[in-house]
Amino acid sequence: MYYFKKKVLFLQAMLPALAMLLFYVKDGFVVKQENVIITAGACLILVIVPLIAQKVLKNIDVYILSLVCFLCSISLIMMLRLRISLYHTQFQWIVVGMILMFCTIVFSEKILRFLDYPYILGVLSILIIGSVLLFGTEIGGNRNWIIMGPVQVQPSEFAKLLILGFLAAYLQENKNMLNLPNRHWGFLYLPPLRFLAPLVTIWSMALLMFVYQRDLGSALLFFGMAVMMTYAATSNKSYVFLAVVFFIISAFISYLAFGHVRVRVAIWLNPWADPMGQSYQIVQSLFALGYGGFFGTGFWQGSPDIIPAVYTDFIFSAIGEEFGFIGVFSVIMAYLLIFFRSVKIALLCQNEKYKLLSFGLAGTMLLQSFIILAGVTKLLPLTGITLPFISYGGSSMVASFIGIGLLLAISTKEKDRAC
Amino acid sequence: MRANNNINKNMFRILRIFIVLFLVLAANLSYIQIVKSDWYTNNPLNPRIANKENSTLRGDILDRNNVKIAYSKKENQSATRVYPYGALFANSVGYFGKRIGSAGIEQTENSSLSGVNMVLHQLGPLEQLFAADKGNTIRLTLDEKMQKAAWDAMQNKRGAVVILDTNTGAVRAMVSQPSFDPNSVEKDWDSLRTDAQSPLLNRATQGLYPPGSAIKPMMADAALEQGAITTTERVDCGPYYDLGNGQKIYEADNAVYGNINLEEGIIHSSNVMFAGLAVKMGDKGLESAFKRFGFYDDLKTDFAEQKAHLSDFPNLSKGETAQVGIGQADLLISPLRMAMLASAFGNQGKMMKPYIVDEITSPGGAVIQKGMPSVFKEVTTADRANIINSYMENEVLKGTGRNAAVKGVIVAGKTGTAENPLGADHAWFIGTAQLKTEKISFAIILENSGFGGAEAAPIIRNVINTMLKED
Numbered sequence A: 001m002y003y004f005k006k007k008v009l010f011l012q013a014m015l016p017a018l019a020m021l022l023f024y025v026k027d028g029f030v031v032k033q034e035n036v037i038i039t040a041g042a043c044l045i046l047v048i049v050p051l052i053a054q055k056v057l058k059n060i061d062v063y064i065l066s067l068v069c070f071l072c073s074i075s076l077i078m079m080l081r082l083r084i085s086l087y088h089t090q091f092q093w094i095v096v097g098m099i100l101m102f103c104t105i106v107f108s109e110k111i112l113r114f115l116d117y118p119y120i121l122g123v124l125s126i127l128i129i130g131s132v133l134l135f136g137t138e139i140g141g142n143r144n145w146i147i148m149g150p151v152q153v154q155p156s157e158f159a160k161l162l163i164l165g166f167l168a169a170y171l172q173e174n175k176n177m178l179n180l181p182n183r184h185w186g187f188l189y190l191p192p193l194r195f196l197a198p199l200v201t202i203w204s205m206a207l208l209m210f211v212y213q214r215d216l217g218s219a220l221l222f223f224g225m226a227v228m229m230t231y232a233a234t235s236n237k238s239y240v241f242l243a244v245v246f247f248i249i250s251a252f253i254s255y256l257a258f259g260h261v262r263v264r265v266a267i268w269l270n271p272w273a274d275p276m277g278q279s280y281q282i283v284q285s286l287f288a289l290g291y292g293g294f295f296g297t298g299f300w301q302g303s304p305d306i307i308p309a310v311y312t313d314f315i316f317s318a319i320g321e322e323f324g325f326i327g328v329f330s331v332i333m334a335y336l337l338i339f340f341r342s343v344k345i346a347l348l349c350q351n352e353k354y355k356l357l358s359f360g361l362a363g364t365m366l367l368q369s370f371i372i373l374a375g376v377t378k379l380l381p382l383t384g385i386t387l388p389f390i391s392y393g394g395s396s397m398v399a400s401f402i403g404i405g406l407l408l409a410i411s412t413k414e415k416d417r418a419c
Numbered sequence B: 001m002r003a004n005n006n007i008n009k010n011m012f013r014i015l016r017i018f019i020v021l022f023l024v025l026a027a028n029l030s031y032i033q034i035v036k037s038d039w040y041t042n043n044p045l046n047p048r049i050a051n052k053e054n055s056t057l058r059g060d061i062l063d064r065n066n067v068k069i070a071y072s073k074k075e076n077q078s079a080t081r082v083y084p085y086g087a088l089f090a091n092s093v094g095y096f097g098k099r100i101g102s103a104g105i106e107q108t109e110n111s112s113l114s115g116v117n118m119v120l121h122q123l124g125p126l127e128q129l130f131a132a133d134k135g136n137t138i139r140l141t142l143d144e145k146m147q148k149a150a151w152d153a154m155q156n157k158r159g160a161v162v163i164l165d166t167n168t169g170a171v172r173a174m175v176s177q178p179s180f181d182p183n184s185v186e187k188d189w190d191s192l193r194t195d196a197q198s199p200l201l202n203r204a205t206q207g208l209y210p211p212g213s214a215i216k217p218m219m220a221d222a223a224l225e226q227g228a229i230t231t232t233e234r235v236d237c238g239p240y241y242d243l244g245n246g247q248k249i250y251e252a253d254n255a256v257y258g259n260i261n262l263e264e265g266i267i268h269s270s271n272v273m274f275a276g277l278a279v280k281m282g283d284k285g286l287e288s289a290f291k292r293f294g295f296y297d298d299l300k301t302d303f304a305e306q307k308a309h310l311s312d313f314p315n316l317s318k319g320e321t322a323q324v325g326i327g328q329a330d331l332l333i334s335p336l337r338m339a340m341l342a343s344a345f346g347n348q349g350k351m352m353k354p355y356i357v358d359e360i361t362s363p364g365g366a367v368i369q370k371g372m373p374s375v376f377k378e379v380t381t382a383d384r385a386n387i388i389n390s391y392m393e394n395e396v397l398k399g400t401g402r403n404a405a406v407k408g409v410i411v412a413g414k415t416g417t418a419e420n421p422l423g424a425d426h427a428w429f430i431g432t433a434q435l436k437t438e439k440i441s442f443a444i445i446l447e448n449s450g451f452g453g454a455e456a457a458p459i460i461r462n463v464i465n466t467m468l469k470e471d
Helices: A002-013 A015-027 A033-056 A062-082 A084-106 A108-116 A118-135 A155-178 A193-213 A216-234 A237-257 A259-269 A280-292 A315-348 A352-376 A394-418 B002-035 B037-042 B048-055 B086-093 B110-114 B124-130 B144-154 B189-194 B212-225 B262-268 B271-292 B318-325 B335-346 B382-398 B457-470
Strands: A137-139 A142-148 A151-153 A183-185 A188-190 B068-075 B078-082 B137-140 B159-165 B171-177 B235-237 B240-242 B248-250 B258-260 B350-352 B357-361 B367-370 B375-378 B411-420 B423-434 B439-446
Touching: A002 A015, A002 A033, A002 A062, A015 A033, A015 A062, A033 A062, A033 A084, A062 A084, A062 A315, A062 A394, A084 A108, A084 A394, A108 A118, A108 A155, A108 A352, A108 A394, A118 A142, A118 A155, A118 A193, A142 A155, A155 A193, A155 A216, A155 A352, A155 A394, A193 A216, A193 A237, A216 A237, A216 A352, A216 B002, A237 A259, A280 A315, A280 B002, A280 B037, A315 A352, A315 A394, A315 B002, A352 A394, A352 B002, B002 B037, B037 B048, B068 B086, B086 B144, B086 B171, B144 B159, B144 B171, B144 B457, B159 B335, B159 B457, B212 B262, B212 B271, B212 B335, B212 B382, B212 B411, B212 B423, B235 B271, B240 B271, B248 B271, B258 B262, B262 B271, B262 B382, B271 B318, B335 B350, B335 B382, B335 B411, B335 B423, B335 B439, B382 B411, B382 B423, B411 B457, B423 B457, B439 B457
Parallel strands: none
Antiparallel strands: A137 A142, A142 A151, A183 A188, B068 B078, B137 B357, B159 B171, B159 B439, B235 B258, B240 B248, B350 B375, B357 B367, B411 B423, B423 B439
């Protein structure tokens, strides 16, 4: 088993090297030094990081890390293929992400102590999201960017982690209160309003993000995250019901009130009404996937560059075109397997806060993948969020690695205790 | 601990929901990528096929002697399609336009010429093993010299010439006039499209005309087959055929042929005789003849054709039935089908299926596809075919087709002068001729230009003379 694991690791790490070789074959062997160095570096870290993690940190879940490395290698070769300059920066972000992941693991003791002060986490995340609402700049249709000198940050990616921490801590502390059936309307059992306030705040924030920043993806993600965590902690279906009602009402109102919402829904319902205009992106995404078919066109043989924003939101369509159904299915399986391994970590946790946090981290990543994958395949209206570990982008990559760092830290901690 | 169990249970519930969500996602993906794959791939709004075609150099089109009729030339980044013969092959070979689409062989053989093969596309990445940077070369059955001879002989008159190899069905010439220059078709598009003379129409295969007397060889065959007449029987052909309701059918120049047999009926192209024979055979008899000669069947060959418009058998009045006998009523037939009709009598009753693609070769020289002669239909017996053919030979020797006669060459033919609502009569001439290397069958039509014998028959004489000189 261990032998097999190593083989798989080695193979996925060689993907960038193979891609680079192909690049030179196509380009007539005009070798650029920096490209070679980056490719060698990429191959090296993709093998060595899981191996080191396994050696240094006892009981670490090396499956999760290997699968993450697999997704990163897919990301790297797609960047190489789509735009070589992004290949360089994406590599840098992966390195930064991995370093921060190790830092998170090393300083996990201190970081996880914040779970004792849920309101600090809550206030911090409100501050971050509030600052985006006030100072946010629009890039690519979403007003969820903060520009600080040369650095562009998408704070919602990091706010996500804080909110997860807050939810885990708050729900664990108050779950008995939240289950106090002191008020009920019909089949709904609800606690006093003050216990509900934090949850309602998060929902409202999500709504605000959606309305004001047009960031439907993050809004949906935050909303789903809160519902998922509340249900996991309290087992109270009333919250789920309430959330769904809240969601439907707010969706209906925003449909009536805002033109851009109506446009999105119209594009979703009938993209063929304006295939070269408003629904160009989704139609081109479907063309890419359909053209790829079962086997795909082969690496570098398709034309995914036709799709706008193919590096970020639509990277999945590019994979679908060149690697076919087989390729996208394995990517989907990788996300599911990461989730399953993470749920195993959560199951083994004795500490309920850790349990909720690790489940939340895993569930959020899977939910995020689902929202964007459903969007680019026209299962749901299109929302602009990133595909974790694959889409181009520093904020997304770094935040995802920190999340994985927290997960791995919790797994080593709990296992150490059990031993 | 109990609470812990609850959380674990809830996590499993959520996990199950996720599994369902991702199953839906995978199902939707397989629908897009497997079930609807072809639809998305071939959607005209999907630029991928066009991109791929643009990235390969389009293949050449050659005549039967490997003379280049169309080729692509790469200049800077974009390739241009060159037609060295201009309008000569425009209607049969067609054109290749980026904005206006393509037509003719350029359209029907597009996947071969572009090198983009949808069957290979199904193989996925393995396609790259077979992909080439140039499309396949197509060699046609057309003969540039014969095409040129036919074009010149028409002297810019409106109409069409189709010449087939009688024994194989290979198309040797397919001329349609007026035509256009495929090199500048994109630039001239708006004026070509609205031109009342329809230069874009391939009259040889798509033009439908009343056949007039050119249909009489088939009528003679049907009359013999159905016993309406024998080869020795003589019929009294008075000055007209009386339809009984005050209408009469006269001979072309009001001639009176008197007591004649079937052979003389063909030689003089007697309307009175064939009107009478048609009425004698009746609607059902005529319908079975048209069925036997394949007019109801699709050609299913490597170029597009317009099927004949036939009369509404068996609901014709006596007058209409008589008109069918002399190729009028509402009959409309393409020159290609008329050439095929003539070929059957010159080929022991076997009508070969016409084809235009002789060979498709890959850039590496491998033969991908070879045009094979095949019998389209055995339309009549060898005996009857030989009898009718001999009548047609005599028509050229001493009848209405005298203008087609060439010394030392056996030519069989049948003239036609078709009345039509659009002006002067259409001139027809169909038949076969034994050249040195092969036996050709032909159909010539000149729109609104008068008598078939005077106008259409000399054209094949000129073509034969030109070909004799070439040899």
